[in-house]
Amino acid sequence: MRILFLGDVVGRSGRTAVLESLPKLRERYRADFVVVNGENAAGGFGITEAILLELLDAGADVVTTGNHVFDQREALIFIERQERLLRPVNYPPGTPGRGVGHFKAANGADVLVxxxxxxxxxxxxxxxxxxxxxxxxxxxxxxxxxxxVIDFHAEATSEKEAMGHFVDGRATAVIGTHTHVPTADEQILNGGTAYISDAGMCGDFDSILGMDKEEPISRFLTKIASRRFAPSLGEATICGVGIEVDDATGLARAIAPLRLGGRLSQAEPAFWLTET
Incomplete structure (x- = not known):
């Protein structure tokens, strides 16, 4: 089985890039299952139902989130009816939505996210x-x-690494999200679990974590907020990872970065390209 994971979608730039590219990428890589983190898709903060449906129509099987999941207040309502939108499972009892889902991949496999x-x-x-x-x-x-597949939306690399080793051999993949910067530590852990500290973002990297540079720099200099953060609107880089799964064990055979478009060095999972 082939699993494609795309990191945090940030604002219009990242959203447009994913919506335009994902159908082609899914076909090019013959991906059986696609996970997209969409928590920053609506103006950099949260996700709307319309954007969720666009991502699903483009080829995402499930959309994950994180600490910004409810920044768009409408999410408190529509998350209850949208089973393919997940919020962190460790929110307190009574929080709307669900943090785990059982989904069917294109090859018929059952995938727990x-x-x-x-x-x-x-x-x-x-x-x-x-x-x-x-x-x-x-x-x-x-x-x-x-x-x-575990989307671990966390700030500290140490906590992410600890989670990877905690579930090693018991999960196919632990994919870190939230920090928006793709890391170079993709690996197969000793027990067979694919791991990366952060898949990166789908957004404009001529920015500060996907946001227009002026306001973050001003806040660092003055400690005063002068206006709301706004997503940068330049050409986006699509960041994520491709994971090859051993169908017999459910563990990972390989993991490799994906970086397409924009300013970053380009990368694709070589183990998929040789057969496409």
Whole structure:
């Protein structure tokens, strides 16, 4: 099985790039399952139902989020009816929506997707490790799902690495999101779980984390907010990873970065290109 994961979609620039490119990428790589983190898709803050439906129509099988999931207040309502939109599973009981979903891949495989948020330098949600443990006990790799993909939306690299090793051999992949900068530590852990600290963002990198540069720089210099952050509108780079899954075990055979368009060095999963 082939899993394509795209990092945080930021604003109109990132959204347009993903909507235009994802159908072609899915066909080019013959991806069986696509996960897109869409928590910054609406003006850099949150996601609307219209944008969610556009991402799903473009080829996303599930859209994950993070700490900005409810920045657009309408999400509190529509997340209840949109089963392919996930928010972090470790939000307190009673929070609208769901943090885990069981989905069917194009090849017929059952894929469990878990969205979870870290606590280091972030909001003090419920323990992400215990939340993940509960979900894996309820639906384990090959005992309940053919693949298990975890979007770990967290700030601290140490917390992300700890999660990777915590579930090593029990999940197909742990993909870090939130910091918007693609890391170069993609690897297969000892137990067979694919890992990367951050998949990066789908947005304009002539920016500060996808935002227009002027206001963030001003705040660093003055400690005063003069206006709302606004997404940068230049050409976006699509960032993510491709994961090749061993169908017999549900563990990862390979992981490689994806970077297309914009300012960053370009990269595609070579293990898919040789057969396309």
């Amino acid at each position: 878990i969205n979870v948020q870290g606590r280091v330098f972030m909001a003090d949600l419920d323990d992400p490790f215990r939340a993940i443990e509960r979900e894996l006990e309820a639906c384990g790799l090959k005992s309940g799902a053919d693949a298990v």
